[in-house]
Structure formats: C-alpha cells, structure tokens
Amino acid sequence: MNWLLAFSMKAAVLLAAARVAAFLLRRSPADVRHRLWLAALFGVAILALPVRFPQPVSIGVPVQFSITTLGGALPARVGTGVWPLWSALWIAGILVALARLLAGVATVAFWTRRARRLNPTQMPRVLVSDLAATPLTWGVFHPVILFPACAVEWPADQLEVALRHEQAHIARCDWLWQTLANAMNAVFWFHPLVWLANAGLRREAESATDDMVLASGVDAADYAEQLVRVARFLSGTLPLATVPMARSRILESRVREILDPLRRRGQASLATRAAVAVLACACLVPLLAVQEDPALHAVWNAATPAAPAPPQLSEPAAPAQAAPSTIVPPRAARLQTDTAPQSFAAKPEPVSASDPGVVIPRPIYKVEPTYTEDAKIAKIQGSVRLSLVIDELGRAEDIQVALSLDPGLDQQAVEAVRQWQFTPGTKDGVPVPVKALIEVNFRLL
Numbered sequence: 001m002n003w004l005l006a007f008s009m010k011a012a013v014l015l016a017a018a019r020v021a022a023f024l025l026r027r028s029p030a031d032v033r034h035r036l037w038l039a040a041l042f043g044v045a046i047l048a049l050p051v052r053f054p055q056p057v058s059i060g061v062p063v064q065f066s067i068t069t070l071g072g073a074l075p076a077r078v079g080t081g082v083w084p085l086w087s088a089l090w091i092a093g094i095l096v097a098l099a100r101l102l103a104g105v106a107t108v109a110f111w112t113r114r115a116r117r118l119n120p121t122q123m124p125r126v127l128v129s130d131l132a133a134t135p136l137t138w139g140v141f142h143p144v145i146l147f148p149a150c151a152v153e154w155p156a157d158q159l160e161v162a163l164r165h166e167q168a169h170i171a172r173c174d175w176l177w178q179t180l181a182n183a184m185n186a187v188f189w190f191h192p193l194v195w196l197a198n199a200g201l202r203r204e205a206e207s208a209t210d211d212m213v214l215a216s217g218v219d220a221a222d223y224a225e226q227l228v229r230v231a232r233f234l235s236g237t238l239p240l241a242t243v244p245m246a247r248s249r250i251l252e253s254r255v256r257e258i259l260d261p262l263r264r265r266g267q268a269s270l271a272t273r274a275a276v277a278v279l280a281c282a283c284l285v286p287l288l289a290v291q292e293d294p295a296l297h298a299v300w301n302a303a304t305p306a307a308p309a310p311p312q313l314s315e316p317a318a319p320a321q322a323a324p325s326t327i328v329p330p331r332a333a334r335l336q337t338d339t340a341p342q343s344f345a346a347k348p349e350p351v352s353a354s355d356p357g358v359v360i361p362r363p364i365y366k367v368e369p370t371y372t373e374d375a376k377i378a379k380i381q382g383s384v385r386l387s388l389v390i391d392e393l394g395r396a397e398d399i400q401v402a403l404s405l406d407p408g409l410d411q412q413a414v415e416a417v418r419q420w421q422f423t424p425g426t427k428d429g430v431p432v433p434v435k436a437l438i439e440v441n442f443r444l445l
C-alpha cells in the first residue's frame, strides 16, 4: 500500500510533467510528442522496476507499557490490514485488463487466420478480412496488414493511401509501443494519468503516421476525405491489440490537423530525440532518488503523559513462558518492568521500573522493524523480546535479545528499537536509566 501510494505519486509527477511538456511542444511535429509520451511511460515503468511490495506485516502495537494499557491512550496502530484488500483488488484489475488485452490479440489473430490475400501475387502480409471494419496492422516480427472486405472494391489510389498509412505504422513500430503501453495500462489500471498518457501516445502515433503519409506526397484534402470515408464503415469496438487507420473518437482532430497548412510535420531529429531523453532522465532521477524504505515510518505517540507506575505492573516473563498462543494478541506487545538482577554495565546503575518513585519511560518515536525476505518465505511469526536500558536521555542502550525468534528478525527488532526515542525515566523527579523488556511482534497478514 505504501509502495503503491509512493509510486502513484511519483508517476503522477512524471506524467504531469510530460503533459506540460506536450502542451509546450504542441507546435512541434507529432512524432516529438509521441516520443515524449513514450519516454514518460518508460519512466513510469522504471519507477516501478524495483518492485517492493509493501511489507505484509502488521507490527500491531510493537511496544506497549503496562501503564498505558491500564488507562492511557494506546499508541497509534501502525500496522495495516488494508493492504491485502488493496492487493486483491489491484491484482484482480490487472487480470481483467490483461485478459482484455490478450482477448484482443486472440481476436485479431483469428481474423488473420480467416483472412485471404488482397493480391495473390504481391504483398503476402496484406490480407482482406470479412471481420475487420477498418484497415489495421498488428504484430512485431511479421506484421500483418488487414483490410476490410470492401477494400477489394476501392480504387487503386484509395487503396494505396490506406496501405501507406499502415506501412507507416509498421515503420514506426507503433503496434509494439502501443501494446507495451496497453500492458502498462493493465498493470497500473488504477492510475488515471497512465490512461491519459496511453491515450496521448495513441493519438500522437496516428498524427505522426498521418504526417508520414502526407510527407510521401499524398494530397492533404484527398487523404482527409479518405480517412472520413474509412471511418464511415466503422462499427462496434476494435480489438485493443490493433493499430487501425481510423478511430472515430479522434477523427475530427486528425482531419483538422491534416488540413492545417501551417502544421509542422516530419520526424523528430536526433537532437530532439536526445533532448527528450535528457528531459525524461532529468525528471526521473530526482524521483528515483527520493525512493525511501516504505516500510519504515515513525509514529509519534501523543498519548497522555506517563503517570506514576501503578502496582499492577507485571513481573518480567521468563523467555520460556512465551507460548505460541501469545504470539499475536492485538495488544500483547508490552514493556515489562524488569526486577530481576541483570548484568547491565550502564553508569549509573539502571533502576527497575517497579522501584518506588520511578516514572517509567514512554516511547515517543518508533521505527517499525521490517520483515526479512527469508522470514517471509519461511512464514516465521512470533515475538522477539529485547532487554535494554533506556538512559537518562531516553535512548535505547545495551539492547540484548532475551527471547529469540529468528536471527534475521532478532536483528531487525534490535535495529528498529535502537532508533526509538523515549521520554527519560525518572526516580524522584531525577532522570535515571531504567531497565526494560520490549516485545516486538512479527505477524504476516
């Protein structure tokens, strides 16, 4: 959840920057903006590459003083049970979107199998299909151009224009880029800016293809008329996995662009391509740099100030008493006063929290331990008990593992608690080091 949120925000920043850049480059050739959207979408993919799923761990209440349990407010619960629901929803969305994409490929493959050659002697990959409603192309290594059945009656010049359009798509590898963008859309279906970027990519690909056709010498008015004529036969929805000649949704703007004599056409120069790449990297690098460990976040505990230690404070539990049934009670984690003599070498001698006149420390800054990959794989759950001294400044010192769970998780617990900050314990109003036991619960959701 944390990872997804952080990723979504970074992707939003990147895609918003691309949107602004596309607007600023609105007078440039469509090919430039197409490359811009491609770079932005690749950037989003790179942001997602170090896929770090949120730690499926609920720390519950990692540490809880007995005194707080008795009457004060509980520290904020920092674990989350929302992640599994979110992950299920996310994965379900991915599966639906990928199924739609694969169904598109299967459909167009089926059309291709049922198609016949347009010209039996030439152009083996140019076919006529009774099922295709518009000229379209698909495929990477052996791209196929499909014409609708009515194309056999088209005049030669009309056929030629349509052919040039689809060949331009092939030359630009538009099917490949569009399919990759669709796959990204499937993975990040929840992100509206990914949808908008995908739509922008598709629109600019069509415009750039139109520019290529016009650059080949086709008259703009004839070409626009041809597009409208093709669009007249459009019916139903096209499979997602195709690059068609005409889509009714963007037809009007394309015709307007085709007929615009002032419009800049042509392909992006090498310098422009390099500039787009540099721009994309310039946006991407800072976003990558702020990748933080999503599982670590501090909790400031605004609980009521510590009251004098009540007599109910429990005796320290012996390590052997940690029965499995106590592994994950919601409020089980606790700090127990330690009355047993210990071998701490702190100076001055730490006091026990049950000593008369002692106000026990209270955590005010906590860092969650993280699950190790090994422990996750082995599904290790349970408690790590740490004995420590909280010094006069509220720092955790002399941390020792009193009850081990797993070497990796022990280490994680020690590392986390080492960063905790407490209110200093006092005895008769004077800050003193206090002995403590802390249990850290690890639970897989």
Ligand SMILES: [Zn+2]
Pocket: 165, 169, 206, 209, 243, 244, 245, 246
């Ligand atoms: Zn097209």
